Amino acid sequence: MSESPFAARPVPAPELPEEPPVLRLHPLSLVLRFIKLLPQLIYIVPALYVGGTRFMGPILLGVLGIGMLVAWLTWYRFSYQIGAEEMRISSGVLNRNTRSIPYERIQDVNVEQKLLARLLGLAAVKLETGSAGNGNDGELNAVSLAEAERLRDVIRRRKAGLADQPAASVDSEAAVAVQEAAPIFAMDNRRIFIAGLFNFSLVIFALLGAVFQNADFLVPDDFYTSDFWLTRVDSGKSFAQIGIMAQIIGALAALAGLIFIGMATGIIRTFFREYGFRLDRTENGFRRRRGLTTLTDMAMPLHRIQAASIITGPIKKRWDWHILKFQSLASDGKNESDHAVAPLAHPHEIDRIMAEPGIVRETAAPFAPVTKAYWGVPAAGFAVLLALVSAALAIFADLRLLGLLVLIVPITAILWLRWRHHTYVLANGQLFVREGFWQQKLTILPVRKVQSVDIAQSFLGRAFGHASVVIGVAGGSGLLPLTVHDMAEEQSRQLRAQLLAPIL
């Protein structure tokens, strides 16, 4: 029985002198878990209806109790270790899983504080390795903020191959303090307000619509009929009696109201997301902090930056406002494939940020247009489609519906504008691609970041002799890859050769 762990315990294990301590998440994370559990209680409401209300108390308590027991077990069985070479995360109540993440494979350490966690003084530490999945590869759901910051520093230092010395920690904190004094870019409240003006959003109506959809039992039956409103607003008088001017004024007022609501929504949303925005230069890249209720702290190493895009628009341009985003392998949200490093900035501020990864914003080389097929082919397609639809409607419904053909004009105009604003140039080892009229986006891709190049050609392209060049870049959107549309066939081959030449 000398092999028994109990017998062995008094003797300290000599073969593993540096076994790192086993750490657990903060006990208050149980509170977070408990609050997350509450909405699930709604699922037992139908059961209560069936079973009657007599057992309501015991059932609720039982469900909560079981939930908390599971939560506690999960918490108890979740531990992490900060080793010399790797970080280990053990989890699972019955099925144990131990994941080891070597420091050199950790790409980003992000600290995030949601509102609730902030109230409790907790933070989530998210680790990202380079694996292709979009999720986090390791997440410590809730540790104290101090522990989160300690972990981030320790992991960054170990990743850099430095020993874990207290002196170094003081140094790095001193370094952080120096950087705190001079962010590379920051936004004050005025700037955030202006950014909000441009983030016009009518999402509130979608939300209201969803609410009505789900709560329609609260709405009177005749809510959607005009009589319901006329009797309330107009007290019997018909709108037709108030005269054409009044009608126009009414319509304008409604439009102004819509614009006001859209702008207000945009400003509020922008404040929630961008409040306290600051971008710092750290020893290996950028660090971005922002957020009003949900604080995010994102690290972006320079070598992971793949491309830059500068976004503006006809209105923003008047005041020389631009948005700068970096395309990076990491993504800090499920709906954001780019990292906004400057949500609203002037060119000189953008130049300062872009100088760090060494991407040049401007080129003297002239941008080349793409072939007219880029607007001609879809315009012809729309025209044919509209002609067919309106002819069918005219025959089967009303001759006046032929007027739908007028739509060809604005559609063609939009497509033409889109073509006018789609240009490209390959200069100084960077590919510049401009696209969009309303949202004017300039993507700048250093050629050495090219992963693959396609020439895509449809049957129409083969007939008219144009082809698109589609470039595989790490990170960014998979649905809308960087594309130079509808170039002349010969030029597309040339561009591909030029893009690949420096890599091969």
Added chain:
Amino acid sequence: MVDEIFDIGGDDTASYNLGLTPLHPPYKSVIRAVLAINLLVLLAGAGFADFMLATEAELTRLGSVFLPALVCAIVLLVFLPERRYRRWGYDMGADRLRVLRGFLFRTDTIVPFNRIQHIDVAQGPIERIYGVSTLIVHTAGTHNSTVALPGLKAGDANAMREEMRAHIKQEMI
């Protein structure tokens, strides 16, 4: 013959795949086998519909749905594999892999070897019977994160993998 009629531009076979290496010819049989399995499922559905319409609803005569479907299936089975086969082409360069695919929408991809993250050689049960493999190349790009080249002779696929692997270096990603 039939192929030329459908070819836009009426190109001959050699220029259709731009003079690239064609796939291993037994791959046609793989396409045909997979197609046959899919068509069998559809034919079973057509047979059932035919039976229901003829005997239960008494709208049509027995076989008036199934027989045309059968004819279509046989025509497809005879002509489609050859056409699908011809859409593919590849070129194994000294430093790059080029893959040409698609008919109405054609895509011509070049992946430089030093941008390859890892390589799979896959073989399904039908592919195994005919001794062909699929080579799948993974890149770091979100677009073209995998480029698949089916219908390679199993030995060739392995040789290509070995050659590419020699080029994969630790890159800056």
